[in-house]
Amino acid sequence: MDRIVGTSLASEAFERVVEAIISGEFEPGQKISEAELARRLGISRGPVREALHRLEGRLVSRVPRIGVRVISFGQTELRQLYYLREALEGMAARLAAEFAPDNFVDELEALLLRDSSDIAESGQSVYRQRSPDEDFHIAIARASNCENIQRILLNEVYYQLRIHRLRSSRKPGRADQALKEHFDIIAQLKARNPGAAEEAMRAHVRAARESSLSVMS
Amino acid sequence: MDRIVGTSLASEAFERVVEAIISGEFEPGQKISEAELARRLGISRGPVREALHRLEGRLVSRVPRIGVRVISFGQTELRQLYYLREALEGMAARLAAEFAPDNFVDELEALLLRDSSDIAESGQSVYRQRSPDEDFHIAIARASNCENIQRILLNEVYYQLRIHRLRSSRKPGRADQALKEHFDIIAQLKARNPGAAEEAMRAHVRAARESSLSVMS
DNA sequence: TTTTGGTAAACTGTTGACAGTTTATCGGGC
DNA sequence: GCCCGATAAACTGTCAACAGTTTACCAAAA
Numbered sequence: 001m002d003r004i005v006g007t008s009l010a011s012e013a014f015e016r017v018v019e020a021i022i023s024g025e026f027e028p029g030q031k032i033s034e035a036e037l038a039r040r041l042g043i044s045r046g047p048v049r050e051a052l053h054r055l056e057g058r059l060v061s062r063v064p065r066i067g068v069r070v071i072s073f074g075q076t077e078l079r080q081l082y083y084l085r086e087a088l089e090g091m092a093a094r095l096a097a098e099f100a101p102d103n104f105v106d107e108l109e110a111l112l113l114r115d116s117s118d119i120a121e122s123g124q125s126v127y128r129q130r131s132p133d134e135d136f137h138i139a140i141a142r143a144s145n146c147e148n149i150q151r152i153l154l155n156e157v158y159y160q161l162r163i164h165r166l167r168s169s170r171k172p173g174r175a176d177q178a179l180k181e182h183f184d185i186i187a188q189l190k191a192r193n194p195g196a197a198e199e200a201m202r203a204h205v206r207a208a209r210e211s212s213l214s215v216m217s
Numbered sequence: 218m219d220r221i222v223g224t225s226l227a228s229e230a231f232e233r234v235v236e237a238i239i240s241g242e243f244e245p246g247q248k249i250s251e252a253e254l255a256r257r258l259g260i261s262r263g264p265v266r267e268a269l270h271r272l273e274g275r276l277v278s279r280v281p282r283i284g285v286r287v288i289s290f291g292q293t294e295l296r297q298l299y300y301l302r303e304a305l306e307g308m309a310a311r312l313a314a315e316f317a318p319d320n321f322v323d324e325l326e327a328l329l330l331r332d333s334s335d336i337a338e339s340g341q342s343v344y345r346q347r348s349p350d351e352d353f354h355i356a357i358a359r360a361s362n363c364e365n366i367q368r369i370l371l372n373e374v375y376y377q378l379r380i381h382r383l384r385s386s387r388k389p390g391r392a393d394q395a396l397k398e399h400f401d402i403i404a405q406l407k408a409r410n411p412g413a414a415e416e417a418m419r420a421h422v423r424a425a426r427e428s429s430l431s432v433m434s
Numbered sequence: 435t436t437t438t439g440g441t442a443a444a445c446t447g448t449t450g451a452c453a454g455t456t457t458a459t460c461g462g463g464c
Numbered sequence: 465g466c467c468c469g470a471t472a473a474a475c476t477g478t479c480a481a482c483a484g485t486t487t488a489c490c491a492a493a494a
Contacts, residue, residue, distance in 0.1 A: 250474085284475075
């Protein structure tokens with residue numbers, strides 16, 4: 001992290017902190033000092049405070065008069081995160097099946113085929129800031145055309161999932177299984193069957209949940 | 218609104234603004250000036266800024282370099298709010314059916330019976346800051362024991378719904394119908410049937426959605 | 435060696451001021 | 465009478481400093 005020059009200092013600081021947390025520079029549970037962060041970014045505490053407040057409840061938790069810490073996951077928190085995700089993504093898939101434009105599913109399928117070849121040729125070892133899986137889910141969240149749901153998924157759920165994913169191994173074979181489930185979802189989207197699309201997505205999220213929880217001690 | 222004396226000025230300001238928006242003192246679409254609000258509350262702009270930032274995306278929308286406005290609802294936004302609500306409350310009902318303690322349903326039923334007598338004796342004309350309907354839904358959100366979902370429902374969805382409810386009339390007969398649907402939900406919670414509880418809740422939310430949308434021009 | 439008490443540093447909450455931008459007002463031109 | 469541009473007021477973004485609290489450290493006592 002080096003000095004800030006861009007547009008709005010607060011927004012810039014916000015993205016820097018997100019980046020630092022997502023990338024692992026800031027560990028879960030670590031305290032973030034306003035003053036020190038302001039020094040490192042070369043700005044005053046005002047915009048930093050603003051940025052940290054925007055992250056509250058999403059990536060950091062705040063204790064009055066004490067400070068801000070990066071959120072940390074126990075099994076309980078992770079399970080609850082998956083409940084939220086199942087509800088939101090299920091609805092997103094339903095709405096996408098109902099309202100998304102015709103060419104959407106084709107593009108989504110193309111995205112998926114490209115990703116599956118990636119997996120085939122390089123295994124799971126590739127480090128990407130946004131995984132193919134995440135791209136797929138983001139595309140559906142966008143296609144839901146529901147700003148509320150989209151916002152919560154993009155700004156809270158996926159961020160928190162990345163914190164967890166970066167630090168815990170995945171179950172072997174899960175990627176292949178996930179790919180199959182993705183194709184299930186696509187099939188229901190293509191059929192314009194909202195109920196089935198929702199259920200396919202929810203089954204996929206539930207499977208991901210059990211996989212994540214099982215590798216977690 | 219008068220001068221602030223309490224604990225944390227920012228939190229105090231936050232609640233004052235929420236109160237002002239919910240109660241109708243601040244109209245939807247109205248611009249909120251940081252400076253003027255700070256003057257009215259007798260504090261400096263710092264805590265006010267903080268409070269308004271915490272409200273961003275929930276009760277106000279911010280445009281850089283211009284300011285914050287109270288969110289305003291079109292049909293599109295209201296519909297999307299109900300989509301979000303259906304997803305979250307459906308999952309909340311499912312979790313409540315699965316995990317809520319045994320005495321929860323009894324208390325919920327007692328709450329509902331008390332409310333139904335309220336309706337019978339005084340019609341819909343009673344003005345309460347929290348409606349009986351809202352109490353019912355809040356109780357289930359709490360019983361879901363899922364902090365994520367609870368937080369979004371309590372801090373975003375219900376606030377936004379109140380903004381809308383306060384300003385638009387309800388369809389005649391809807392209260393009675395809603396009460397019946399509430400008893401349906403209770404029945405499924407009592408039966409500890411997660412899937413049916415979720416579907417009953419979702420049907421209830423969908424009915425509320427159609428009712429709200431139909432009275433909206 | 436461990437515990438306890440006190441002091442000092444660090445940090446959060448808050449304030450008032452400054453800079454640049456947006457918005458409103460008002461006078462002139464068509 | 466209506467539209468347009470210049471000036472002024474208001475406002476947001478940012479900063480540096482102050483006050484009160486928390487935390488860390490260190491020395492003295494058990």
